[in-house]
Amino acid sequence: MRRMGEFDLIRRVFFRTTPAAPGVLLGNGDDAALLAPAPGRALAVSSDMLVAGRHFLPDVAPQALGHKALAVNLSDLAAMGARPLAFTLALALPRVDEAWLRALAEGMLTLADAHGCALVGGDTTAGPLTLALTVFGEVEPPRALRRDAARVGDDVWVSGVLGRARLGLALLCGELALSGPAAETARTQLLRPLPRLALGQALAGLAHAAADVSDGLLADLGHILAASGVAAELDVDALLREAAAPEVRALPPATALSYALAGGDDYELVFTAPAARRDAVQAAAVRAATPVARIGRIVAGAPAQHPLADGAGRVRLLDAHGRPYPLPDGVRLAGFDHFATIAA
Template sequence: MGEFELIRRVFWRATGATPGVWLGNGDDAALLASSPGCVLAVSSDMLVQGRHFLPDVEPQALGHKALAVNLSDLAAMGARPLAFTLALALPRVDEAWLRALAEGMLTLADAHGCALVGGDTTAGPLTLALTVFGEVAPQRALRRDAARVGDDVWVSGALGLARLGLALLRGELAMSGAQAEAARAQLLRPTPRVALGQALAGLAHAAADVSDGLLADLGHILASSGVAAELDVEALLREATPPAVRDLPPALALSFVLAGGDDYELVFTAPAARRDAVQAAAARAATPVACIGRIVPGEPAEHPLADGAGRVRLLDTQGRPYPLPEGVRLAGFDHFATIAA
């Protein structure tokens, strides 16, 4: 099957009725338009076999996750999804595998009104590179550089479950039953918090999606905003950690929650005076949220992309330094960690 036959048989879809899409796939470029008063939010993510997913992953789950991680970036901006492109490198053409991949991806796309409008295919090691487009009013966008001293720090959903799912798939831990299934589902089929992001737009100040670990991704907000944060670890474990993770040995549980990654929840800051409004927005989005800390003064960063994890102070409920058990790992996911210099 050739490149264009593959696209026609597996990925081509008519997009003329999709709002914001003037011209979709099938031409040299797509034509997109944002609503009046809005700007385009654009984000790209690449998933590489062996680095971001295991070789035996189900293709339907892979298609879902490939788009979900991109939609999560739009959620962190408070943006409404419009469209996406897919660049796909394949070691060989397997039509049944590709149809399952497309089903997982396009089912999620339909759920969010996000049209596939183009991309590219080629031979090579299995790699998926997606670019997603959304729209948001610029004054309502949730930016990493907008956290303010006195803001509360919030997280959505439950943290550490995806890292537990990875440990189960790798055989590092043994667990069965509903908790194990939930952990594997969180890893393989994360839920992008798009509705929550839009509900928080204009209410929260700053946000990031938790892809590399809570400390790492909150650190991006702190470095960009030139502030620091104090986190109540006991509140984090009590309100934003599922029992399957909380019941692990303490060092492992804290490592998964603080640095596990792949959660695709939102960490965000909002004025302390707006706590009721944040809870109401979360209820509209049918997404649980927990307040886990506050923003405090910090020195300006040398660069907005500097590592800001060191700006997070871990405290107990009484405001004292939290005694971390021996063996806790606080380093988030690093795409180049195993590549030799």
């Protein structure tokens, strides 16, 4: 095997094309990239780190890993209503395996190309398998979908269907047995989520607040509620009927509800919009070719907290008659806690 330098590795595998994205004045190779958002627009910036054995299994298919690592970052841009512009990748690898790297790059760059998102820089080093991405998008600041902008009287909406990635995880871990197309769909949702970028941009300037459902509906809606100083009532019937995946609805009711409320990794958008704009929200969903479901409403709540505070306790479940509905056993109020096992 020939000696492969760090620079060679980055250049040959990841920087296969010269990015010509508008807004990218200088791409990879210099001390820094130069990005220029269009006049009147700000740069939305989000960073995520994925660690082998924690966020993915070390033997995951590299193409799926490349896709998902970028997808979860683009999902943050979707939740701001931003248009993707560029990203950087920092990569620690236990060994140099060019075929593995090519497949990782293929999965990542196929998704990047689909959204006009240029790889503008990065860092590669030996170390335990870890990916750290930072994504950049453009948005007009007054139209950005912030977490602190939910208002009493807003509807609560969710895109697509919930619980499917959690079902995929249950299949992967052997918690449940299921085969056929439903199992395949669930696995695909877990391994290759599609960030809701078109919907996020269609909702910019229309919806009030938004977050992506990465840790589970209760946890991520909770962040909106905490940041906005409000609470929410969710209709369990509407949630299960219109927002839970059909194969999730087919599970025992308590399991189905727990998957819809607390299953993470779906990367759908949860958002709030004025009740008077329901038709406009539906029109935006049609333009974005993305189904949306209305599952509740924003009501008065405790004063605003930091947007990273745990706000899941601000969610109240109601049945079809408007009566309180108990949280299913086993549904944790907080989202997935990466430190729960080591700091308990």
